[in-house]
Amino acid sequence: MTIPDTFQSHAELDEVALRRQINKLIEALCAKDLDGVKRHYTTDVVSFDVEPPLQHVGIAAKLENWARVFLLFETVNYxxxxLTFTVGGDVAFGHAFARLHGTLNNGETTTGMWVRATFGMRKIDHTWLIAHDQASVPFEIHSGRGVVDLEP
Known part of the structure; x- marks a missing residue:
């Protein structure tokens, strides 16, 4: 029996679904739609964001971060x-480079900075949700300062 060229494995189908979820998250971010953003995270999400504290736990804390961004920006681009995913059953992890930029409320345009982004995903009720995310910047060891002018 020959498998048709259109056949896709579960992992390939999951990767398509994962990418679709991230794209929908980006659409919600650009629309400054907190309810739309919320739909892409687990309720117990743990986030290691670039802003203090070291970790943000739970969907309310994650949404507070995005609400602050939405208050600062007139237009949001993300x-x-x-983006690369590794899938294993009902869990997956992905990594990419990400950049938030746009127009601030004062009219100033910001090009933002590139960060290293990591996503820990869980499939819950047939839907991939972000259970963990991390955004980070490299730092200079001798000064301890973040390096925010690098590009992928």
Whole structure:
């Protein structure tokens, strides 16, 4: 028996679904739609974001971060490059480069900074949700300062 070229494995189908979820999250971010953003995270999400504290636990804390962004920006753009996923059953992890940029409420345009982004995903009721995310910047060891002018 020959498998048709259109056949896709479970892992391939999951990767398509994962990418679709991230794209929908980006759409919600660009629309400044907190309810839309919320739909892409687990209720117990743990986030290691670039802002203090070291970790943000739960969907309320994650949404507070995005609400602060939405208050600062008139228009939000969010870009992801080189997104790669590894899938295993009902869990997956992904990594990419991400950049938040746009127009601030004062009219100033910001190009933002590229960060290293990691996503820990869980499939719950047939839907991939972000259970963990991390955004980070490299730092110079001798000064301890973050390096925010790098590009992928």
């Amino acid at each position: 870009e992801i490059r080189d």
